[in-house]
Amino acid sequence: MSASSLVDQMKRGLDAPICLTWELTYACNLQCVHCLSSSGQRDERELSTLEAKRVLDELRDLQVFYINIGGGEPMVRRDFFELLEYSVGNGIGVKFSTNGAFIDAEKARRLAAMDYLDIQISLDGVDAATNDAVRGIGSYDTARRAMDNLAAANFGPFKISVVVTRHNVSQLDRFKALADSYGAQLRITRLRPSGRGADTWHELHPTNGQQRQIYDWLMEHGENVLTGDSFFHLNAFGESLPGLNMCGAGRVVCLIDPVGDVYACPFVIHDEFKAGNVRDEGGFSRVWKQSDLFRSLREPQSAGACASCGSYDACQGGCMAAKFFTGIPLDGPDPECVGGDGEHALSVVQPGSAPKPAMDHTKPVTLTRKNTVVAR
Amino acid sequence: MTIDLDSVLELHPQVAVRPEPFGALAYHYGNRRLIFLKHPDVVRVVQRLAEHSDVAATLGACGITPDRHDSFVAALASLQKSEIVRERIVTC
Numbered sequence: 001m002s003a004s005s006l007v008d009q010m011k012r013g014l015d016a017p018i019c020l021t022w023e024l025t026y027a028c029n030l031q032c033v034h035c036l037s038s039s040g041q042r043d044e045r046e047l048s049t050l051e052a053k054r055v056l057d058e059l060r061d062l063q064v065f066y067i068n069i070g071g072g073e074p075m076v077r078r079d080f081f082e083l084l085e086y087s088v089g090n091g092i093g094v095k096f097s098t099n100g101a102f103i104d105a106e107k108a109r110r111l112a113a114m115d116y117l118d119i120q121i122s123l124d125g126v127d128a129a130t131n132d133a134v135r136g137i138g139s140y141d142t143a144r145r146a147m148d149n150l151a152a153a154n155f156g157p158f159k160i161s162v163v164v165t166r167h168n169v170s171q172l173d174r175f176k177a178l179a180d181s182y183g184a185q186l187r188i189t190r191l192r193p194s195g196r197g198a199d200t201w202h203e204l205h206p207t208n209g210q211q212r213q214i215y216d217w218l219m220e221h222g223e224n225v226l227t228g229d230s231f232f233h234l235n236a237f238g239e240s241l242p243g244l245n246m247c248g249a250g251r252v253v254c255l256i257d258p259v260g261d262v263y264a265c266p267f268v269i270h271d272e273f274k275a276g277n278v279r280d281e282g283g284f285s286r287v288w289k290q291s292d293l294f295r296s297l298r299e300p301q302s303a304g305a306c307a308s309c310g311s312y313d314a315c316q317g318g319c320m321a322a323k324f325f326t327g328i329p330l331d332g333p334d335p336e337c338v339g340g341d342g343e344h345a346l347s348v349v350q351p352g353s354a355p356k357p358a359m360d361h362t363k364p365v366t367l368t369r370k371n372t373v374v375a376r
Numbered sequence: 377m378t379i380d381l382d383s384v385l386e387l388h389p390q391v392a393v394r395p396e397p398f399g400a401l402a403y404h405y406g407n408r409r410l411i412f413l414k415h416p417d418v419v420r421v422v423q424r425l426a427e428h429s430d431v432a433a434t435l436g437a438c439g440i441t442p443d444r445h446d447s448f449v450a451a452l453a454s455l456q457k458s459e460i461v462r463e464r465i466v467t468c
Contacts, residue, residue, distance in 0.1 A: 006412060009397065014397075014401075015395070015396055016394065018401065018410060063394040065403035065405075065410070066403075091405075093408070115405075118408070
């Protein structure tokens, strides 16, 4: 079977996801300006420990090999280690994303003693100024301290996970050097206009010139850098990048959010892409196998406005989430189309017409002004 | 190690195989590699390696005709590189 027919098979959907993200909580100690789940406050409808274990039982039965745990900050859950151990004990490996705030020396040793566990520490700048502008004051030092603790505990090759923005594209070599200095692996992903990112994407997303820089850098270093399915829209520049060169949403990828809602991918927390809830009858399996949304995503997709473009086979029309939250039709070009069609498509979007993310768990900001406390 | 028809192999104990419409997915929990087994015959051969004395016996038992043996040996060699299959130590 050729590589292209394998991609065709994957587009028709797998019996179970291979890249399942599970956000355990909307609670977070940080308030990153690009947070794709608008996290901050815990949602009171969050899955209980028992409910979470029932989902893990289902994933074991579906032979899901591993899950990607995120949040919010997953380590704020009191049952975090309990769920981790339950998952791994059931043959489901865990990769979890964290800002590192709760990885002290003792936790680092505990994590290092576990098998089938990968850790991704988020870092969006090689220096505090670049990183903290996006992730909050002190978050650079927090992340580096967690990395130091994992290294001291001999955790092994953890991952440093970077969201590429206009302000850190020029730091890719230095991110790689930082990862190498820890014996860590670098992972870079695309900034999406999802969650709070909807409000900051226009200022933060890489410029057209920088898109080329990312592509060239990945062509040179991509074999040793993880990217998931982030950058297939850049394939229109020429040769295909390493990595998954298709949109996996609802086909090989999905998201379970903290309250059990199942979305097509981690970047589309919106009713339009909600396939069901793990609490529904039939649980996650039924949602994955039978939901109308996932079934329709596994049908051949229309190339729409991009049908006549010679690069469509390479870029596949780009990222569904990036189009949706910038107000571009789903069969239109990616807002970061390297051929320049995205800029035109963005220019005709009516101001304010782009769909708003479904939920906002951002912590209320308290402004203190002259003895008056204004909460909004 | 070179793989040939006389090789004595088994599925790596850290590998899980999940059936899929095109064949199966094999995941190695140790090296975290996810490998696509793109034909149901490859899946059957891989899963039955440990039941038979060597590769030739496994292919025979799975009904793989001799004209396809070379391509199966090549496939097994590539799977051995990814540690999906490994040499089986025969103990008495």
